[in-house]
């Protein structure tokens with residue numbers, strides 16, 4: 001079988017168009033010419049419904065995640081929203097207590113008014129999860145490693161529990177990306193990505209993707225939400241994400257390696273209270289992460305520092321190679337104090353900094369922390 005690294009290169013290409021370009025051409029056209037007999041070439045009618053650059057990206061993502069179909073959206077949250085919109089009023093959703101914070105906000109500020117109820121649980125505890133299930137539960141949302149605490153959820157265990165109760169499972173696979181983790185192989189029905197992060201990889205595009213396996217009913221619903229709701233990415237956005245995917249494997253392998261080395265170094269530093277990185281043997285989810293993540297533990301880690309918030313912000317400002325900004329998954333290293341970004345509903349500890357490890361030389365990155373922690 002073709003390996004993922006190869007699929008990522010081939011899938012992003014668009015050979016066969018004329019003239020025969022190696023790099024995919026950009027189809028900015030919002031509309032396509034109708035043939036005399038009323039048909040459309042390759043069923044391209046109007047760009048909200050389909051576009052060659054979007055179709056290329058969607059096929060590539062379905063292939064990389066092992067799903068049947070993928071739908072691209074204008075952001076990770078637009079993709080997330082489409083999954084919630086496929087449910088109906090009265091349905092109940094279970095999310096992890098530290099799910100990406102906007103998921104909780106979306107449920108409480110938007111979908112509550114539409115009659116969706118939800119419960120937040122510590123998803124690393126299967127008993128707590130099982131107890132939260134009620135007859136209206138239609139969806140279990142998984143995020144692993146979670147943001148920003150890098151909690152590890154056993155995807156296989158949660159999906160098999162959900163199957164016995166006829167509940168759909170959706171995994172936000174943004175952090176590991178399809179290179180390191182394939183939730184569909186572990187039993188998930190839906191995979192969601194913010195392609196703004198590792199897929200795009202250069203902090204210059206917003207995007208989201210939903211990948212679905214084995215549910216024609218759900219596929220029709222998400223397709224309607226994408227085509228009729230219209231939260232779609234532009235052709236250029238799709239082009240950028242496809243280009244990012246071609247280098248995903250080399251980026252993420254290096255970022256995983258550097259994150260591992262930095263995590264090991266930080267763990268030994270006296271000012272560091274705790275390093276949250278699933279690649280460390282001291283991490284509570286190390287053995288589950290080793291089972292379900294392949295080829296690395298990703299480029300994200302969080303640290304808790306034995307200092308007050310003021311000093312912690314000072315430390316992060318002193319870093320030279322880690323830029324203080326939100327977001328993650330780009331070629332550049334970023335550092336963020338999640339608690340102050342997320343605001344009063346934040347589940348993030350106040351003394352936590354989240355790091356997105358970039359492609360700078362790891363010795364420089366370690367030196368940067370050595371200086372900042374002095």
Ligand SMILES: *Cc1c(COP(=O)(O)O)cnc(C)c1O
Nearest residue numbers: 075076077100147174194196207
């Ligand atoms: C960034 C992110 C999102 C949201 O994606 P956007 O593209 O910003 O809308 C969702 N989940 C995770 C894990 C993320 O990191």
